[in-house]
Amino acid sequence: MEFAINKDILLKSISRAIGIIEKKTTLPILSNILIEAKNSKIKITATDLDIIYSEEIPLQKLKKEGSTTTSAIILYDILRKLEPNDEAYFSLQDVNKLGLISGNSKFNLLCIPPDNFPLADEDIKKTAFEISSPKMLKLLNKSKISISNDETRHYLNGIYLHKINLENKFLLTGVATDSHRLSSSSIEIDSNTDFEPIILPKKTIFQLISLLEQNTGTIKVSNNKSKIKFEIDRCILISKVIDGRFPDYDKVVPKNNNKTLQIKLNEFKNSIERVTTVSSDRKEGLKMKISKDSLQLSVSSPSSGDGVENINVKFDSEEMNISFNSRYLIDITSEIENDFIIINLKDAGSPVLIKDLSDKNSFHVVMPMKI
Secondary structure, three states: OEEEEEHHHHHHHHHHHOOOOOOOOOOHHHHEEEEEEEOOEEEEEEEOOOEEEEEEEEOOEEEEOEEEEEEHHHHHHHHHHOOOOOEEEEEEEEOOEEEEEEOOEEEEEEEEOHHHOOOOOOOOOOOOEEEEHHHHHHHHHHHHOOOOOOHHHHHHOEEEEEEEEEOOEEEEEEEEEOOOEEEEEEEEOOOOOOOOOEEEEHHHHHHHHHHHOOOOOEEEEEEOOOEEEEEEOOEEEEEEOOOOOOOOHHHHOOOOOOEEEEEEHHHHHHHHHHHHHHOOOHHHOEEEEEOOOEEEEEEEEOOOEEEEEEEEEEEOOOOEEEEEOHHHHHHHHOOOOOOEEEEEEOOOOOOEEEEEOOEEEEEEEEOOEOO
């Protein structure tokens, strides 16, 4: 194997692949990336056995075809420290040694033969459908804030992706919950879209988000009951899905919250940030005293003090008091697109429904705290 490539182009590819690789693994081959050079391109592949990521890069200078695997971290660090736009020349010296020359630098990298690299079948055997990358990115970002970190309930450690029919519209819906809060976001899809309901793992979600942030076109999606495949430009991401049953979340979405609180988004977010400064633990709770045209936010910490702030709001019911984990509210405000946030309440002990007037296909549910 022998080829030359612009180091910045290869560096970008490896930086995307490196997110898959586990820092600690008992299998040395999983610390490596697979490099395959053939047909005037190279293919970079990384896997942790649950996720496999591959990317193809066109080559102008392919002298000899071949393949090998080498340490992703070491190669990434070398490329990162080379001069911008330098050309990197790679040549496979033997099955255990990959030569790299760039400028005045010369390296010999240890390799593991490619036959040992674990590859998965990329054929999902389902018809792929296309979705706008920005829309898919928005769905993931709005849903992911409620993913649970409790590994004893592994089925909550991801986003439940499924197809629903709502008011004669077919939607791809993402839902996540940690049992204290729930977030849902949907995008419209064709009625004939073939999609199996699955739970997308957290690691896959963040890897996919990093790819979508760099793409403004479309993404191809196909899946079956055990894995899902995403195709973005020359990149392919295939992931196992979480084996488990997601709870019937519709049962916890409030249906009779008829008290409406309307607040200017930035005022609300900034006020929470200021008031909670006195508390080192956001779980201590944010108290909200709501009246017809005013909202008082307060935090009291036995170890550091207290803070109070009042902001103007619109509320269509009698005065009430309710408390929340402030972190949950801050997370939600970061995903609201409208200038106002709408909170539908029932009473101090019932979950609230939070809506975004600029996105009717998303909502959040938050359980209040008892303080």
